[in-house]
Amino acid sequence: QKEVEQNSGPLSVPEGAIASLNCTYSDRGSQSFFWYRQYSGKSPELIMFIYSNGDKEDGRFTAQLNKASQYVSLLIRDSQPSDSATYLCAVINFNKFYFGSGTKLNVKP
């Protein structure tokens, strides 16, 4: 079983809609949770991190963490074509980052 699982997509949403990206993780001891965005041919860049159960909002992005169910999600409100990218979920466990394989998001104008 992989440490972090994500649906590979692609997830297609119309411009202005809410995009919902989900991630599950296997180790209950995982401490911190991150969302990275990776444009094609580029390196990942951090967009959100969350440590505590509940929601964390930053602009159009909201990260949600549910440790009991071992999932973390990312909501993107008012999606823009520029949000089209692969979104990688990552968790920290014993000082290592474990990355999911990413969900490809397409935002259609």
Add this chain to the structure above:
Amino acid sequence: GAGVSQSPSNKVTEKGKDVELRCDPISGHTALYWYRQSLGQGLEFLIYFQGNSAPDKSGLPSDRFSAERTGGSVSTLTIQRTQQEDSAVYLCASSLVSLRDRVGTFYGYTFGSGTRLTVV
């Protein structure tokens, strides 16, 4: 420099040759990670350096892979006797402190632009 610098950006090598990939982290960053990303795949952890501690090499896929970090700064990832399955983008990342030491406090974890390795 302002970011994590990796060189070369592209490397084409013949099967069986050795290659060295270089990572120059952000100045002052004590933690340094190497990852590998194959086409369309997620990030595969390779090795982790933190300060003067012994590196965590648990992700290295075989004994053909090794890495050093000199003076707590620049790191070199060496792949000996390269194979075609080694073809991937090799990414380096650095952060200011070990996240274990400061759980709950995030000091930034920045990726370099990667080295695309092609073994022919």
